Amino acid sequence: MRHVVIIGNGIAGITAAREVRKGADDKITVISSETDHFFSRTALMYIYMGHMTYAHTKPYEDFFWAKNRIDLLRAHVNRIDFEQKKLTTDNGTVLTYDVLVLALGSKPNRPGSLGTSLRGVQGLYGKPDLDQMEQLTAEGIQKAVVVGGGLIGIELCEMLLSRHIPVSFLVREPSFWRSVLPEEESQLVTRHIRAHHVDLHLNTEVTELHDDGSGRVGAVTTKAGNRLDAQFVGVSVGVSANIDWLRNGPLDVDRGILVDEMLQTNLPDVYAIGDCVQHRNPPRSTNGAVRRPTEQIWYTGRIMGETLAKTLLGKPTVYNPGVFFNSAKFFDIEYQTYGDVPANLPDDGSLKTVYWEHPNGEIGMRINCRADSGAVTGMNALGIRQRQDVWTNWIEQSRPIQHVLEHLPQANFDPEFFRQHEATILAKFNAENPGMGVELKAKKGLFQRLFA
Structure with missing residues (x-):
């Protein structure tokens, strides 16, 4: 029986532990000095604001871990002997491992x-x-x-x-x-x-x-x-990888722990996932866009945990996060972004953009496309909820902007009776592109979204 030791109980480490347990009988130990149990880090602000309690942010009951034979150790690892495959914690515990997963997270910068x-x-x-x-x-x-x-x-x-x-x-x-x-x-x-x-x-x-x-x-x-x-x-x-204590050792590190396409480090049986990772060869999305070598995003940590678990279960899998996306909330404004939406358009004229903003100044949408083919490359939405699966498919399939605008209601995820803005977005596009004559061909609704 292998002993899989995971340092870090964030989304990356816990996902890896859960997925390995589903497919193997390995002994699994998760070590963290932060908290006893995994919690949703993105919900910290809502605890402070009184919308939630800490208990509400724990996706699993405390008994879940023992029931699933995932051992939790509250301690701080201060030394790893990679050659002997053992580590030492601040409370004197010494553990040996067969597989070591470094899910060390990141830390706030203080320059x-x-x-x-x-x-x-x-x-x-x-x-x-x-x-x-x-x-x-x-x-x-x-x-x-x-x-x-x-x-x-x-x-x-x-x-x-x-x-x-x-x-x-x-x-x-x-x-x-x-x-x-x-x-x-x-x-x-x-x-x-x-x-x-x-x-x-x-x-x-x-x-x-x-x-x-x-x-x-x-x-x-x-x-x-x-x-x-x-x-x-x-x-x-900003934040940076929590790896300063691993510098000047045998592990290859730069801004993060350097890993290959399988999330393996330069050392045998040692892997890294989550915020602490730096990809030697950054992955490409299915539409060809290159991802950043370091990405401190919740969902990429989850995907890394799932990917690594497949490899550890005997199905070597390359990390592929797919089309970039992110979301946030700026006070009352919900923000979503899909694909590639740079802060400034490239000087070479390779991208075109259409931006629409509501007269109230609190709702907006931008759609970027290639200048040569018109294929949509990315989108920003502020104050308009959009469906991730629809936008991902459009970007992966390089759908032309005319098609996207014609079927824009398919992506709308706002509740029923919310004011719709697709017609005015399309009208602005037509005004800026005379002769295109793009018209809406899809209506919002599950049937139309699935079968249009």
């Missing part, structure tokens, strides 16, 4: 002046961060600052405002998440953030954090010389 030990300065990645934030913000703070844009940054703002804590949001870009979102979408979300009473500062960077005299942060100074009072500073300047 420059943000790399301080002042109390009240923190990121938001795991349960310990949430617990610390609960404690710090319950101490009667008057003002908070969030440094850095992106998804975690806007979540921190919403969390703090839910406790009636005024917050300043410092973003170094000219508008929110401009390095990821095209100009129009970025401006739309920027307006929405300000409408929710966030003190948003653009083109702003922090140069100094000030001690209030007790070892706690009391204020920040920006590059422009402005001083903002703050007893809590949330840091949201």
Whole structure:
């Protein structure tokens, strides 16, 4: 009987453990120093805001693990002897393994002046961060600052405002998440953030954090010389693989743990999955788009766990995450993206785009396509719910934009009686492309979606 040891109880590690258990009688041990049990990391903000409890974020009852013979060990691994195939934890436990799976996750970045030990300065990645934030913000703070844009940054703002804590949001870009979102979408979300009473500062960077005299942060100074009072500073300047303790050893690492197409490292019987991974040869989507070598996304961790389990069960499987997608919520606006939607169109003119925005300034859709063939390559939706399976198929099959616009209602996932916008989106396309004369050929509805 093999002993499969998995370090990390996030979505990647737990998926691998569950899938291996379904097909083998191996001994499985999952080690984590963060929590006793797997929980939904993406739900942390809802615990803080009172919408959920920690228990609600655990997909499985606590008895599930023993029932399925998956041993859980709450400990921190501080040394791995890859040659002897054994590891040591901070509580003195020594385990030997036949297969080692590194699902180490990532950690918040703390560059420059943000790399301080002042109390009240923190990121938001795991349960310990949430617990610390609960404690710090319950101490009667008057003002908070969030440094850095992106998804975690806007979540921190919403969390703090839910406790009636005024917050300043410092973003170094000219508008929110401009390095990821095209100009129009970025401006739309920027307006929405300000409408929710966030003190948003653009083109702003922090140069100094000030001690209030007790070892706690009391204020920040920006590059422009402005001083903002703050007893809590949330840091949201990206994450990096949690692998510093593995550097200078036999394991090949760069920005992440380097793996091949089968998620195997350079060492025998050692694999890596999830946020800590860096692909030597990044996978391609079925439409030919190249994925990034590192991707800290929930669903890619799940797919890696499923893929690795197949290999460990004797069915060698190449990791293939398919067409890129992501989703988020910016206060009241739901955001979805599928395929390739760069922040700026390439200078070579290889892509064309159609962007439509509702007059209320809070709903928008962008569709990108190839300039030569018209094949759709990606889509952004803000405030309009879309069906992932429909968009994935259109992008995989290189459907021309005319076909997509004609059948756009098939992708609509908004509840019944919601106002539909497909006709106005199509009208804008026709106005910008005279002579095309594209007309809607599909109606929203299950029958039409399946058989149109």
